[in-house]
Amino acid sequence: MQQILPIILIFVVMFVFMILPQQRRMKKEKEFENALKVGDKIVTKSGIHGKIAELAETTIVIETMAGKLKMERSAISMEMSAKLNAPETK
Known part of the structure; x- marks a missing residue:
């Protein structure tokens, strides 16, 4: 369990700091395009x-x-x- 925990933590941090902001940005851009x-x-x-x-x-x-x-x-x-x-x- 101690060997797997750091790997899981790395994936969680990557998701929170890289993937979620990118998804929010893409959603805002799509809303902007539809509002033109x-x-x-x-x-x-x-x-x-x-x-x-x-x-x-x-x-x-x-x-x-x-x-x-x-x-x-x-x-x-x-x-x-x-x-x-x-x-x-x-």
């Missing part, structure tokens, strides 16, 4: 700024200064879009 609507200002993970013009099941069309781009919903950065839409504080 036409007209929202977004930033993609590659840094492209735009406004949502059309929504589909897994894709979106965004309007940029260069024109319209079609991309996957998962390409939208939740953090950068939140910063873009957050009210500025001085």
Whole structure:
């Protein structure tokens, strides 16, 4: 029993500090993707700024200064879009 206890403890610590936070983050990102609507200002993970013009099941069309781009919903950065839409504080 004393030999197995440290191994079990390692797995519990890994689960608590690595797997649970990742699952929470994935859940938040999925909720963010589902809450998107036409007209929202977004930033993609590659840094492209735009406004949502059309929504589909897994894709979106965004309007940029260069024109319209079609991309996957998962390409939208939740953090950068939140910063873009957050009210500025001085």
